[in-house]
Amino acid sequence: MQPNVNVVSLVSIGRHPQSGRARRAEQDGRAVELGLKLVQDKLTLLHAGNAHETVLRQYAGMGLDGFTVLPQGEGDDAVPVLVAYFKANRQHHSRQIVLTGVNAESGESSGMLPYLLAEQLGWPIVPRIADIVRVDEFEAEVLLALPRGQRRVVTVSLPFIASVDSAAQEPRQSAFARGLRATLTTLDYGSRVDDAVSHWQVAPAKPKPKRLKVVKAKTAADRMKAATAKPVGGGGKVLRNESVEEQAQAIFDLLLEEKVIR
Amino acid sequence: MMLDWLPPTLIGVLLVLAGVGAIRRINLWRAGQAEEVAILAGLMAMPTRYLHDLHHVVDRDKYISRTHVATGGGFVLAMALIVLVHVFGVNNTLLAWALMAALVMMFCGALFVFKRRLNPPSRLSKGPWMRLPKSLLTFSVTFFVLTLPAAGILPDGTGRWVFTLVLSALILLSLSEVLLGMTWGGPMKHAFAGALHLAFHRRSERFGGGRSTGLKPVLFSDNDAVNKVHGVAKPSDFKWNQLLGFDACVQCGRCEAVCPAFAAGQPLNPKKLIQDMVVGFAGGSDAQYAGSPYPDGKGGVQEVGYAKGGADQIITDGLIHPDTLWSCTTCRACVEECPMMIEHVDAIVDMRRFLTLEKGDTPNKGAQVLENIIATDNPNGHSPESRTYWAADQNLALMKDVKKAEVLFWVSDGAFDMRSQRILRAFVTLLKAAKVDVAILGDEERDSGDVARRLGDDATFQSLAKRNLATLSQYRFSTLVTTDPHAFHCLKNEYGDFGSTALDGVEVLHHTTFLNRLVKEGRLRLDTFKGGKVTYHDPCYLGRYNGEYEAPRELLASLGIDIAEMERSAFRSRCCGGGGGAPITDIPGERRIADMRMEDVVSTGAEMVAVGCQQCTAMLEGVVEPRPVVKDIAEILVGQLVEEVH
Ligand code: SF4
Ligand code: SF4
Numbered sequence: 001m002q003p004n005v006n007v008v009s010l011v012s013i014g015r016h017p018q019s020g021r022a023r024r025a026e027q028d029g030r031a032v033e034l035g036l037k038l039v040q041d042k043l044t045l046l047h048a049g050n051a052h053e054t055v056l057r058q059y060a061g062m063g064l065d066g067f068t069v070l071p072q073g074e075g076d077d078a079v080p081v082l083v084a085y086f087k088a089n090r091q092h093h094s095r096q097i098v099l100t101g102v103n104a105e106s107g108e109s110s111g112m113l114p115y116l117l118a119e120q121l122g123w124p125i126v127p128r129i130a131d132i133v134r135v136d137e138f139e140a141e142v143l144l145a146l147p148r149g150q151r152r153v154v155t156v157s158l159p160f161i162a163s164v165d166s167a168a169q170e171p172r173q174s175a176f177a178r179g180l181r182a183t184l185t186t187l188d189y190g191s192r193v194d195d196a197v198s199h200w201q202v203a204p205a206k207p208k209p210k211r212l213k214v215v216k217a218k219t220a221a222d223r224m225k226a227a228t229a230k231p232v233g234g235g236g237k238v239l240r241n242e243s244v245e246e247q248a249q250a251i252f253d254l255l256l257e258e259k260v261i262r
Numbered sequence: 263m264m265l266d267w268l269p270p271t272l273i274g275v276l277l278v279l280a281g282v283g284a285i286r287r288i289n290l291w292r293a294g295q296a297e298e299v300a301i302l303a304g305l306m307a308m309p310t311r312y313l314h315d316l317h318h319v320v321d322r323d324k325y326i327s328r329t330h331v332a333t334g335g336g337f338v339l340a341m342a343l344i345v346l347v348h349v350f351g352v353n354n355t356l357l358a359w360a361l362m363a364a365l366v367m368m369f370c371g372a373l374f375v376f377k378r379r380l381n382p383p384s385r386l387s388k389g390p391w392m393r394l395p396k397s398l399l400t401f402s403v404t405f406f407v408l409t410l411p412a413a414g415i416l417p418d419g420t421g422r423w424v425f426t427l428v429l430s431a432l433i434l435l436s437l438s439e440v441l442l443g444m445t446w447g448g449p450m451k452h453a454f455a456g457a458l459h460l461a462f463h464r465r466s467e468r469f470g471g472g473r474s475t476g477l478k479p480v481l482f483s484d485n486d487a488v489n490k491v492h493g494v495a496k497p498s499d500f501k502w503n504q505l506l507g508f509d510a511c512v513q514c515g516r517c518e519a520v521c522p523a524f525a526a527g528q529p530l531n532p533k534k535l536i537q538d539m540v541v542g543f544a545g546g547s548d549a550q551y552a553g554s555p556y557p558d559g560k561g562g563v564q565e566v567g568y569a570k571g572g573a574d575q576i577i578t579d580g581l582i583h584p585d586t587l588w589s590c591t592t593c594r595a596c597v598e599e600c601p602m603m604i605e606h607v608d609a610i611v612d613m614r615r616f617l618t619l620e621k622g623d624t625p626n627k628g629a630q631v632l633e634n635i636i637a638t639d640n641p642n643g644h645s646p647e648s649r650t651y652w653a654a655d656q657n658l659a660l661m662k663d664v665k666k667a668e669v670l671f672w673v674s675d676g677a678f679d680m681r682s683q684r685i686l687r688a689f690v691t692l693l694k695a696a697k698v699d700v701a702i703l704g705d706e707e708r709d710s711g712d713v714a715r716r717l718g719d720d721a722t723f724q725s726l727a728k729r730n731l732a733t734l735s736q737y738r739f740s741t742l743v744t745t746d747p748h749a750f751h752c753l754k755n756e757y758g759d760f761g762s763t764a765l766d767g768v769e770v771l772h773h774t775t776f777l778n779r780l781v782k783e784g785r786l787r788l789d790t791f792k793g794g795k796v797t798y799h800d801p802c803y804l805g806r807y808n809g810e811y812e813a814p815r816e817l818l819a820s821l822g823i824d825i826a827e828m829e830r831s832a833f834r835s836r837c838c839g840g841g842g843g844a845p846i847t848d849i850p851g852e853r854r855i856a857d858m859r860m861e862d863v864v865s866t867g868a869e870m871v872a873v874g875c876q877q878c879t880a881m882l883e884g885v886v887e888p889r890p891v892v893k894d895i896a897e898i899l900v901g902q903l904v905e906e907v908h
Contacts, residue, residue, distance in 0.1 A: 016637040018645035023637045061622060173629035175622030176721045177492040180482075220680075 003135040005095045005158060008044040009035040010082070010113075011059050014105040024058040027101030029171030031164040032059050035099055036172075038132060041065060046085070048078040051186050061179025062172055068185045077194035079113065083120045084189040095137055095158035102128055102163045108197070111163070118161045126156055128165040150259065268430045269408060270348050276437045277349070283445030284454065290544055291509070293573045294502030297464065304461035307469065311460040315469045320601045326514075329374040333398060334453070336368025337440065344405060347412055358412035365402040365409070372398035385515025387533075389552025394439065394449045401436035404429060447544070455509035456602050462503045463603060475594065475807045476755035477611055480619070480720040493615025493718060497542035498573045504609060508539040510602040513553055517596030517606065520830075522837045522859075523589040523844075527557040527852030529564060530589035532596040532606045535582070539609065542571035542581050556586060559850045577613060587613050588625050589849045592716050592842030593802040598833055614718030624717055627846045632719050639708035639726065641846075644678045650704040652683040656690050659701040666738035667701035669693070669776075672753065674746035674876070675709055681883065682876035688896040689745050689773055695903055696785040706733050710749035715756070717843040727757050735764035745773045745896065747803035747875045748841070754808065772804055774874045774895050778813040781820050787904040790822035794869035796898075797826045797890075799859065799882070800835035801875035814874050814895055821902050826866040836862060840877040860885040872898055 009032045014025025035043040045067035047056055060067045070081050086096070103111030118125035130145035133153070140160070144152045145167035156162075217223040239247045255261045321327040343361035346352045376395035382388065408429055410416040443450040460469075467474040480492050494500055517532035518524055524531045533553055541548050548569040555563040564583075571581035578584050587610050596606045617623045624632060634643035650660075652673075659667060671693070676682030693700050708726050715723035734742075742765070744750050754770040780786050798818060804810050811832045818825055830836045839845065839855025860882060863871045870891045873879050882892045 016643075018643055019638040021637050023633075063622075173618075173622035173624060173632070175618070175620055176719065177619040178622065 003038070004137055005039070005097055005135060006044065006089075007035045007039045007042070007097045007099065008046050009059075010046050010098055010100040011056070012047070012101070012104040012106070013049065013053055013055050017105075022053065022055045022106075024055060024171065024174065025101055025105045026171075027103070027164055027166055027168075029059070029062075030166070030168040031099035031101055032062055033169050033171040034129075034132060034164055036063055037169070038097070038135060044068060046070070046082075048072050048081055048085075050074075051184060056184075057179035057182060058174045059179075060182035061174035061176060063175075063178065064182060066183040066185060068187060070189050071186050072191050073193075075194055075197055076191045077197075079116045079120070080192050081189045082113075082117055085187065086117070086121055088189070090159075097132075097135070097140065097158065098123075098161040100161065100163050102165055114161045114163045121159075121161075124156055124160045126154065126160055126162040128167075129162045130165055130167040131169070132162075148258065266426070268426060269433055270351065272430055272433050273344065273349050273437065276434075276441050277345070280441040280445050283442060287445050287447075287451075287455070287509070290573075291502050291506045293498045293543060294500045294505040295498070297501035297503055299462045299464075299503060300466075301462070304463075304466070307466075308457060308461040311463075311469045312457070315471075316456075316460060316601060316603065319599070319603070322599075323516075325374070326378070329371050329378070332367050332371030333375060334371075336364045336366075336371055336402070337398070339364040340368055340402070340405065341440075347409065348405075353412070355412070355414050358409050358414075361409050362406055362413060365406045369399065369402035369406070372402060383515075383519075384554060385519045385533075387513035387515065387551070387553035389550065391449050391513060391552065397436050397439035397443075400432055401440055404432040404436055408433070449513075452510055452512040452602065455506060456512070459503070459507045459510035459602065459604075462506060464501060464503050464507070464608070465605065468603065473809055475751070476758070477608065477715060479724060479756075479759045480615060482721060482724070491616065492619045492720075493617070494609075494612040495576050495616045495620065496574050497539065497571065497577065499616075500539075500543075500609070500612065504605070504612075505539070505543045507602075507604050508536050508543070508609075511536045511540070511604060512602060513537065514601060515553060516599040516601065517604075518554060520595040520599050520834070520836075522591060522593060522595065522839060522855045523849075523851070524554075524557065525853075525858060526839075526855045527559060527561060528589035528849050529556045529559050529583060529585050529851075530587075531556050535586065535606065535610070536604060538569060538571065538582055541569065542575070542577055543573050545572045546570070556583075557851070559585070559852070561852050578617065582613075584617055584623065584625070585849045587617070588628075588847040589844070589851070590842055591802070591837045591839055591844040591855065593837035594806040595802070595834070595837065598806050611716065611718060614716075615720055616718070618718035619721065624719075625847045625849070627848070628717055628843065631843075631846050632714060632717060632722060635709055635711075635714050635719075635726070636722055640675050640678055641709065641713055642675075642678060646708075647705055649673075649677050649707060650702070652677050652686060653690075653702065653704075656687065658690065660704045661701045661737045661739075662704060662706060664701050665736075668699035668739065669701075669741045669743055670734075670737070670739040671700050671702045672710075672742055672744035672746070672749055673702055673707060674744055674749045676746060676876040677707075679876070679880070681880060685745055685876055685879065685894040685896055688894065688900040689777075691900050692777060692780070692786060692896060692903065695787075695905070696780045698780070698785075701737075701739070703733060708733075710746070710752040712748040712752050713843050713846070715752070716841070717846070723752075723756075724760065727752070727760055728762070731757060731760060731762035731764045735762060740768060741776070742768055742770045743773055743776045744771075745874075745876065745894070747772060747801045747808070748877065751803045751807045772808070772810055772813070772874065774804070774817055775810055775813040777896065777899060778817050778820075781817060786899070788821055788899060789902040789904055791818075791898065791902055795826050795867055796823045796870045796872055797828055797863055797866045797868035798831070798872045799828070799838065799863065799878055800832055801873065801878050802835065802837050802841055804874055805835055806833060814872070817895055817899065818872055821898065823872075825872075826868050828862045828866050830862060838873075838875075838878040838881040840875075840881040845881070854885075856881040856885050860889050863890050870898075 011028040012025055014023045016023045041064055045059055045064050048070040049072045051069040051071050100114045103109045114125055126142050128145050129142050131143040132140050134141040139155055139157045142154050142156055145165035217226050239250055347357055347361055372395055379392055379395050440450050444454040465474040515533050521532050531554055534556055537551050549567040551566050555566045558564045569581050590610045592607050594607055631641045635641050639646055676686055708730050711723035711726035750772045836859050838859050868890050872895050874895050879892055879894055
C-alpha cells in the first residue's frame with residue numbers, strides 16, 4: 001500500500017567531473033530513485049532554477065510524467081523560494097518528506113541547502129541516509145549511512161528533510177523519450193539575488209601534483225600488477241598459518257567489533 | 263452417376279478460399295505502420311529480384327537451389343495450367359502435355375525435398391514442414407492422373423465415380439496444403455508472402471547487387487512523434503512491410519546456423535525471433551513452432567509454447583525476453599545468409615530502441631556507458647580533453663590549426679585505449695612513411711555514436727552525428743580514413759541522414775583500403791613477411807556491412823603472405839562477439855563468442871591472426887593464452903616497413 005505522504009525530490013544540475021558538462025547529479029539521482037521507490041510516479045520532482053535546462057528531463061526520464069520548476073535566475077538564492085514553496089504547500093498537503101543530495105556538483109555545493117531549509121521550516125533534518133525502510137502517515141524508519149558500510153536505523157516523525165548519501169540505491173537509467181514527453185510546471189514564488197555569491201570569484205581548482213610511480217614493467221600483466229598492488233601494512237591482518245578455528249574467531253571478532261552481529 | 267464437375271468445382275472453391283485468406287493475411291500486415299513503397303515498380307521488379315538476388319543466396323546450397331527450381335518452377339507452371347485446363351476447361355492437348363511435363367518436373371523436385379526431410383539437419387523446422395514433401399508429391403501425382411484424359415492418353419469418362427471421388431479427395435488434400443496453406447498460414451506461406459516481400463522490401467537498394475546496411479533513424483524532431491512511442495513496443499509499431507518480411511520466412515534455419523550468439527548458447531535464435539514476430543502480429547502462442555528453441559544461457563533451452571503475443575501487445579511482455587534482443591552482436595550474418603532477405607538486425611534494433619528510449623532498460627553496463635557517452639562523448643567517461651594524449655609524440659597536424667588537409671584521420675575512441683593506441687601509432691607511421699598530408703580532429707572528435715545506436719539510444723547517436731558533422735563541415739579534406747570499422751560504417755552509411763554537406767564529395771575509407779592504395783601506388787616500401795602462417799579475420803562492419811573483403815587480403819598478399827583462410831571467412835566470417843554493444847550488455851551464454859572464433863583461427867594452424875578492427879583485436883586478445891598472436895594489419899605492415907635512409 002502506498003503511504004499517504006507527499007514525497008518531494010529536490011534536484012540540482014550536476015556537473016560531470018571529467019567533461020564539466022551538465023548532467024543528472026549522482027546523489028540527486030539517488031534522491032529521485034528513493035522517492036520513486038516510496039511513492040512511484042506520485043513523486044514530486046522539484047527544481048529551483050532554469051526551467052529550460054534539459055538535464056531536468058533526465059531526472060523525469062526515470063519514470064515521471066512531469067516535473068515542477070520554481071524559475072530562478074543565475075545567481076539567485078534558492079533557499080527563500082523553496083521555503084515559500086513548502087510553506088504554501090503545507091496547507092494543502094498532509095505530510096511531506098523532502099529528499100536532496102548531500103551536496104550539489106555545481107554552484108556552491110556546500111551541502112548547506114537542506115540544513116537551511118530545515119532550519120527555516122522548523123523540520124528535522126536527517127543527513128546522509130541510505131534508505132527509507134518504512135513510512136506511514138506520521139513517521140518513517142530511516143537507515144542512516146555510516147562509514148565503513150555501517151547502518152543505523154532511526155525513526156523520524158514527518159515532515160522531515162533528508163539528504164541522500166552515495167550509499168543509497170543508485171539511480172535507474174533515464175529513458176530519453178519519457179523525459180522528452182514529461183510536462184513542465186512552473187510556479188512563481190519570486191526570486192532573490194544571492195548577494196554574497198555575487199562578490200565571489202570563481203576559479204578552477206588546480207590538482208595537486210602527484211609523485212609519479214615509476215613502473216619498470218615490460219608487459220601489460222606486470223603493469224596491471226603494479227597498478228593494483230596494495231601497499232603493505234596498515235589495517236587488517238593476514239591469517240595464513242593459523243588454525244581454522246583461530247581464523248574463524250578472528251572473523252567473528254571483527255564482525256562483533258563492527259556491530260554486524262550482536 | 264457423373265461426378266466430372268467435382269474436380270473443377272473443388273479447385274475453383276479452393277482458389278476462392280485462398281483468395282479470402284490472402285486478403286486476411288494482407289490485413290494482418292496492414293496493422294503495421296505506413297511506409298512509402300513503389301507498389302507497381304516493386305511488383306514489376308519482383309521476378310528479377312527472385313531470379314537474381316534471392317536465387318543467388320539460395321544457390322549457396324546447390325542441392326536446395328536445384329530442388330527449389332524444379333519444385334517451385336514446376337508448381338507455378340502447373341498451377342497456371344491447371345486453372346486453364348481444369349477450371350476453364352480449355353481443351354488443348356498441347357496444354358495438357360505441358361501441364362504433365364510441369365508436374366513431372368515438380369515431382370522430381372519434390373522427391374529431393376522428401377530426401378532432405380528423411381534426416382533433416384537441426385536448423386530445419388519440423389512439424390508441418392515434414393508433411394510438405396508428401397503434399398507436394400500427392401499434388402503432382404494427383405493432377406498428373408487427372409490430366410491423363412485431357413492429354414488423350416486415357417479416354418474421357420474413364421473416371422468411374424469411385425475413381426473421381428478418390429482423385430477429388432487427393433485434390434482436396436494437396437490443394438489445401440499448397441493453396442490454402444499459402445495464404446492461411448502453412449509452410450507454403452513463404453511463396454505468397456515471399457513474393458510480395460521481394461516486391462515491397464524496405465531496403466530495395468539491396469537488390470541488383472547493391473548494399474544497404476545503415477540503420478534508419480528514429481524521428482524525434484517531428485512534433486507528432488513526441489507523444490508517440492519511439493522504437494517498436496508492439497508488433498503493430500513495425501512498418502507494414504517489415505511485418506510482411508517476417509511472414510516470408512521459410513524456416514530454413516540458415517540464420518540459426520550462422521548466428522554466433524546462438525552457437526554460444528545465448529538466448530537468441532534469429533529464426534525463432536522471426537517466427538515470434540509472426541506470432542506477434544498474427545496473435546496466439548508459439549506452440550506451433552517446431553524448430554530449435556532459444557537457448558537458456560545455461561546450457562539448456564527455453565521451453566516452447568509459453569510465448570504469447572498480439573498485434574497490440576508489448577513484445578517484451580510475454581513474447582520475447584529482452585535478453586534475446588540484447589544477445590545480438592548485430593553481425594548481420596543472419597541477414598547475409600537469409601534466402602528471403604529478411605532484416606533481422608533492423609527488427610532487433612527497433613525493439614532495443616523501445617527498451618532504451620522508452621523504458622530506460624539497457625542491461626548491465628549499458629546504462630552507464632550511455633550516460634558516459636552523453637556526458638563525455640566517449641564510452642568510458644574519460645575527460646574529452648585527454649582524447650589526444652595518445653598522439654603527444656606523434657607530431658600530427660590538428661585540423662583546428664591547418665584547416666585543410668588531403669586526408670583526415672578519424673581516430674575513434676581507440677584513442678583512450680592502450681592496446682588500440684598501438685594500432686593508431688602503427689597507422690600514423692605508415693602515413694608518414696608514405697608522406698600523406700594528414701590531419702586529425704584532436705579533442706574536437708567525438709564518439710561516432712555506433713555503440714549508442716546499436717544499444718537503441720538513437721537520440722544520443724543523432725546528437726553525436728550532428729555535432730561531428732558540424733565539426734567536419736568546418737574543414738576541407740578529400741578523404742576521411744579510420745582504423746575503426748564501426749566508425750567507418752557510421753560515417754559512411756549512417757551520417758547521410760542528417761542533411762549535412764560536410765561529407766559531400768569526401769571519400770570515406772577504412773585504413774586497409776587506403777593503405778592498399780598506397781602500396782599499389784608504390785608509396786610504401788615493404789619487406790616480405792617471414793613469420794609463420796597467417797590467417798585473416800573479417801570484421802563484420804568492414805566485410806558484411808561494407809563489402810570490403812579484398813583490400814586486407816591484397817595488403818597481406820603484398821607482404822608475400824599466403825592467407826590460410828578460415829572455413830568461415832569473407833561474407834561468411836564469424837563475429838568476434840564485440841559488435842552491437844554485446845560486450846556491454848553481456849548476456850550470459852554457455853561459451854564466449856571470441857573463444858569460438860579463436861578456435862576457428864587455431865584450426866587453420868595459423869600462428870598469427872590479422873584483423874582490421876580494434877574491437878576485434880580486443881575481443882580476440884581477450885582469449886586466454888596460449889593462442890595465436892593478434893595483430894592489426896597496420897601493425898603487421900609497420901613491422902615490414904623499409905625505412906628510407908637519408
Ligand atoms: S529468417 Fe531467413 S534464414 Fe532464417 S529461417 Fe527464416 S528464411 Fe531462413
Ligand atoms: S546479427 Fe548476428 S548475432 Fe544478431 S541475430 Fe543475426 S547472426 Fe545472430
